[in-house]
Amino acid sequence: MESKVNILIVDDEEIVRESLASWLGEDGYEVAAAENGARALERLPERDWNLAMVDLKMPGMDGIQLMDEIRKTRPETIVIIMTAYATVDTAVQAMKKGAYDYIVKPFNPEDLSMTIRKIIEHQKLVKENLYLRKELKKQYRLHDMVSKNHKMIEIFDLVKTVAKSNSIVLVQGESGTGKELLSRAIHMESPRKDEPFVSVSCAALTENLLESELFGYEKGAFTGADQARSGKMELAKDGTLFLDEIGDISLKLQMDLLRVIEQREFRRVGGTQLIPITSRIIAATNRDLKKAIEEGKFREDLYYRLNVISIHIPPLRERKEDIPLLVEHFLDRFNIEMGKNVDGVAESAMRLLMEHDWPGNARELRNVIERAMVVTKGRMILDADLSLPRPSGVPGAPDSRGKSLAEMEKEHIRQVLQENRWNIIRSAHILGIDRVTLYNKIRKYELKKEPVLNT
Amino acid sequence: MLRKLQVHLRDTFSVPARIMKTMSVPEGSYERSRNQYNSTRILREILKETPPDAIKILGIVDRDLCIPILTFVFGEAQLGGVASIVALARLRQEFYGLSPDDGILFERLCKETLHELGHNFGLIHCNDRECIMYLSNTVRDVDRKGTTYCGSCDSVLYLKTDPWRVQPWNRR
Ligand SMILES: Nc1ncnc2c1ncn2[C@@H]1O[C@H](COP(=O)(O)OP(=O)(O)OP(=O)(O)O)[C@@H](O)[C@H]1O
Ligand SMILES: [Mg+2]
Ligand SMILES: [Zn+2]
Ligand SMILES: [Zn+2]
Numbered sequence: 133m134e135s136k137v138n139i140l141i142v143d144d145e146e147i148v149r150e151s152l153a154s155w156l157g158e159d160g161y162e163v164a165a166a167e168n169g170a171r172a173l174e175r176l177p178e179r180d181w182n183l184a185m186v187d188l189k190m191p192g193m194d195g196i197q198l199m200d201e202i203r204k205t206r207p208e209t210i211v212i213i214m215t216a217y218a219t220v221d222t223a224v225q226a227m228k229k230g231a232y233d234y235i236v237k238p239f240n241p242e243d244l245s246m247t248i249r250k251i252i253e254h255q256k257l258v259k260e261n262l263y264l265r266k267e268l269k270k271q272y273r274l275h276d277m278v279s280k281n282h283k284m285i286e287i288f289d290l291v292k293t294v295a296k297s298n299s300i301v302l303v304q305g306e307s308g309t310g311k312e313l314l315s316r317a318i319h320m321e322s323p324r325k326d327e328p329f330v331s332v333s334c335a336a337l338t339e340n341l342l343e344s345e346l347f348g349y350e351k352g353a354f355t356g357a358d359q360a361r362s363g364k365m366e367l368a369k370d371g372t373l374f375l376d377e378i379g380d381i382s383l384k385l386q387m388d389l390l391r392v393i394e395q396r397e398f399r400r401v402g403g404t405q406l407i408p409i410t411s412r413i414i415a416a417t418n419r420d421l422k423k424a425i426e427e428g429k430f431r432e433d434l435y436y437r438l439n440v441i442s443i444h445i446p447p448l449r450e451r452k453e454d455i456p457l458l459v460e461h462f463l464d465r466f467n468i469e470m471g472k473n474v475d476g477v478a479e480s481a482m483r484l485l486m487e488h489d490w491p492g493n494a495r496e497l498r499n500v501i502e503r504a505m506v507v508t509k510g511r512m513i514l515d516a517d518l519s520l521p522r523p524s525g526v527p528g529a530p531d532s533r534g535k536s537l538a539e540m541e542k543e544h545i546r547q548v549l550q551e552n553r554w555n556i557i558r559s560a561h562i563l564g565i566d567r568v569t570l571y572n573k574i575r576k577y578e579l580k581k582e583p584v585l586n587t
Numbered sequence: 588m589l590r591k592l593q594v595h596l597r598d599t600f601s602v603p604a605r606i607m608k609t610m611s612v613p614e615g616s617y618e619r620s621r622n623q624y625n626s627t628r629i630l631r632e633i634l635k636e637t638p639p640d641a642i643k644i645l646g647i648v649d650r651d652l653c654i655p656i657l658t659f660v661f662g663e664a665q666l667g668g669v670a671s672i673v674a675l676a677r678l679r680q681e682f683y684g685l686s687p688d689d690g691i692l693f694e695r696l697c698k699e700t701l702h703e704l705g706h707n708f709g710l711i712h713c714n715d716r717e718c719i720m721y722l723s724n725t726v727r728d729v730d731r732k733g734t735t736y737c738g739s740c741d742s743v744l745y746l747k748t749d750p751w752r753v754q755p756w757n758r759r
Contacts, residue, residue: 151627151654157666159722160711214656238621238658242724 169193353402
């Protein structure tokens with residue numbers, strides 16, 4: 133049997149509550165009403181509300197404030213703002229803050245029935261989808277990492293085995309492929325997960341600084357060392373020591389490190405006491421170490437010491453099937469972080485993402501999505517939201533050169549409207565923006581419905 | 588037309604139907620800015636007029652009804668309750684600039700009356716496009732649907748009206 137659909141009406145006017153409740157009740161919905169925001173919040177825990185229809189102007193907490201509260205505690209509840217006074221500004225504000233729709237009283241009964249049905253339908257789909265997605269994600273997930281590429285999944289499997297051992301791991305891959313993320317995953321999968329994960333960026337420091345950073349120093353070891361300090365190796369204790377950018381350390385330090393790793397003990401700079409290493413070491417680099425060895429920049433013996441277990445993360449351009457998955461992963465994450473409500477990426481924008489070469493790999497993709505989510509106005513990320521260089525030779529409108537973005541937008545909107553005979557809902561959907569935004573743009577660009585000539 | 592409706596209702600539900608004396612449209616129900624009448628307010632007044640022996644009370648008003656959030660309603664009913672109301676204004680052909688047609692008006696009135704009374708007997712909207720309990724938001728919808736309840740709505744109704752039904756052998 134289908135589960136009941138619960139609707140909460142919030143309005144300070146009794147007659148509004150009563151009449152709307154009666155109308156919705158006749159349609160078979162389970163309806164309850166609250167006379168103000170505070171009462172509404174009290175009623176939130178009572179049921180799984182599918183929909184809240186909230187009056188904009190109420191004494192005390194207004195509709196937008198209430199919506200914010202609802203979205204915090206009940207993000208799955210869809211909010212429709214109702215108002216008697218139509219101001220585009222508040223409408224835009226409400227929709228931006230995540231209102232599903234903004235309706236101006238009085239509303240056409242046919243439209244209201246449709247709107248509510250669409251919401252319920254949409255919610256059902258989202259629920260099913262979420263469930264399916266979660267099921268899928270299980271296989272493709274390793275802590276904060278996602279992938280559906282077979283090589284990556286092999287790596288994920290390897291990580292789970294490797295994590296149980298104490299062997300040194302060398303993680304290689306281009307910049308931004310997730311070397312650090314993977315190293316953290318190894319740590320989290322290991323019995324050491326409750327101990328510290330200590331990261332040392334070897335590229336960032338001069339030889340001397342790196343030495344004292346790694347091994348610590350005794351008081352008076354060098355000028356300025358007026359107090360003894362433990363290094364990262366000590367701080368890692370029984371946890372994991374992550375040596376990032378290992379390919380960048382000097383030959384002298386390479387030798388020190390080799391000895392320390394072989395003997396599994398070290399001395400602080402200027403110290404005499406030997407301190408045992410109890411941590412697990414993971415090293416990472418985006419350099420081609422084999423080439424560095426040939427060039428005499430990296431010690432071969434250290435390489436073999438480090439390369440006990442070797443993991444090579446393929447670049448993103450070699451696993452493009454991961455792009456949609458990563459996009460979704462970042463959307464989820466930034467939706468939460470930014471308190472946004474972006475549903476997805478328009479088909480054409482996704483095509484651009486798939487075509488890009490991603491020299492900066494997953495990190496570059498993450499940054500592109502993050503920026504797009506900051507600039508996007510609607511629930512969809514569009515081509516224009518992506519700050520990507522347009523690949524050359526992409527077939528586009530032949531006359532698009534030299535036109536401003538605004539001109540292109542105007543032209544595009546005009547075309548979509550015409551193709552859909554000025555059906556606003558459908559056009560807005562295709563454009564990936566909400567109705568209010570579309571109305572705003574129509575006004576801004578002074579677009580007018582042209583009579584269609586029959587030929 | 589009221590007499591014809593009375594007969595139609597009696598035959599449909601097999602319960603006696605009575606025409607009451609005319610009631611004036613409650614003053615407080617007029618919405619000046621919209622030139623319409625608030626159906627919920629009228630419904631409240633109708634409820635007060637319920638005779639002690641009545642199981643349901645239906646008001647028919649020759650005005651255009653609305654509720655605050657909707658531009659209009661054809662009628663309103665207390666779900667599973669006692670009172671309901673149907674408005675004639677938008678059931679008339681004249682409303683749409685056509686010439687008056689009593690036949691069409693009566694058919695629409697019958698459909699909307701049975702629909703609202705269905706709500707009074709606890710029925711909610713039905714997904715069957717032919718069923719009288721199908722939600723109709725336009726006269727086109729009203730005209731398209733059938734004049735009777737679908738099988739499942741009818742059986743619910745049969746159970747709900749059972750206590751009051753006049754048995755055929757008692758009927759005069
Ligand atoms: N498989 C993945 N799933 C999810 N996010 C990923 C994945 N790979 C990389 N990322 C994202 O990319 C970012 C960069 O990853 P990370 O810092 O691990 O890269 P790196 O290989 O260490 O790069 P660099 O060589 O520049 O230090 C991460 O913070 C994460 O947001
Ligand atoms: Mg890194
Ligand atoms: Zn109805
Ligand atoms: Zn039915």
